[in-house]
Amino acid sequence: MLNYLLISLMISVAAIYPSIPPKRKPTAIRLVYDHTTLRIQNRKFTLGIEATMRDSSVRRTRNLGGKLRYKDFEFHVEGGTFRTGKIMIDPDKLTGDIKVIAQSKRYPKVTTWLSIPINVELAIIEGDTEIKARAPGDGFRPKLIAVFDNGEQLPIDNQTLKYQRYHIEVNGGVFKNGRIQIDPDYRNIEGHQVELNVFARAAPGVALTLPVILDYVKDYHFIYHTMDGSDGFGGSDGSGSGRNGTDGSNGRNGSDGHDAAEIHVYVSQPSDSIIAADLLKVEVISGAKKAYYLINAQGGNLEIYNRGGDGGDGGDGGDGGDGADGEDGKIKTIKEWTSDTTFVEKEIRLEGHDGGHGGDGGDGGDGGDGGRGGDVFIYHVAGAELYLDRIVVYNQGGDGGNGGDGGDEGDGAKGGSGNPNGKNGNNGDDGQDGQSGHDGVNGEVFYSIWEGKDHHMRYD
The missing domain is CATH 2.60.40 (Immunoglobulin-like)
Structure with a gap:
């Protein structure tokens, strides 16, 4: 009875206190x-x-x-x-x-x-940006640094901090792969200044504006691409399927290079209060192609290439075909009489056939002539002649094409075995090399005074 009471008491206590938390x-x-x-x-x-x-x-x-x-x-x-x-x-x-x-x-x-x-930017600052060139068409890689509200500074280089974290725009150029590419046309750049603007997407109002003043000190190039002549096709090799090898065919002649077109250049001197240097404003026109330049006369220049097209190379002559080997003489059975009534049959080889002659190699085709260099007409305002040495013209005639190589001779074939043996065939003759084309005539450069208003108004 006592044991029963103790067990009941323990169950009642457990019901009241189902779990006693451990110390831990x-x-x-x-x-x-x-x-x-x-x-x-x-x-x-x-x-x-x-x-x-x-x-x-x-x-x-x-x-x-x-x-x-x-x-x-x-x-x-x-x-x-x-x-x-x-x-x-x-x-x-x-x-x-x-x-x-x-x-x-x-x-x-x-x-x-x-x-x-989340941390956000407090500021965007410029690092030690190195700008080697400041002219249309040039580029540079700005060094940008983000300053966060915990005091940490990190470079914006698409590795540590992604460019997508920021809105980046360039006035007077484009931003691509961490590089600012200045617009190649100066007419799209206001006030001689390219401006980089960087905005933090996470912190409205946090931005950086980086202005870059251009100096137009650059080696500009205007290249008019004149078509070269086409190369001549090579001759076909002769065949060796017959007794004598056939001749290789001649290579085709290269076509002449095209003549370069005329180029018209207009040079003026705009007044400018921002760039502390003499500037040349240059417009270059050749057919439908136009280009516009601002050139710093104290260090910049423009090279104009207007060469004639190169002549095409002549095609190589085809190789002569090899002659076919002569057939061996046939075996013939003859009777050799040992007496008036008896004989012995005996095999003898007849005369071998001659080997075939090799075919001649085809002649190489002639190279095409180079095209004429294009004339360049330079119209300039009065006073600009002091700086015309900053415009250099290369308008040589195109190079003549190389003559094609003559084809190789075909080999004469071996005469067939026999009694007697056949004669060996003769080798063919090598083809003659083609003649190289003539170089084109150089173009000329003409200078005229221009009033500076209408391209159709030119004065000598």
């Missing part, structure tokens, strides 16, 4: 992170846990110097992902907070949450 049960947990670590899209930062136990002791995760295990907790992250003590921020998370919820797996009521702010 956590009563609260806290999320801990380094406030100085940069937290931006596509970056990781470390997150630790401090757990206060029932006996008031504090346990910490390994990154905080303790032995508390991450696997004893479940994590939910808004704006990122959690793995092994680190949070990776989502690539599209530019601003706002990362919300983290942590919960003990064994004691689900022990939970906590924390909002962790």
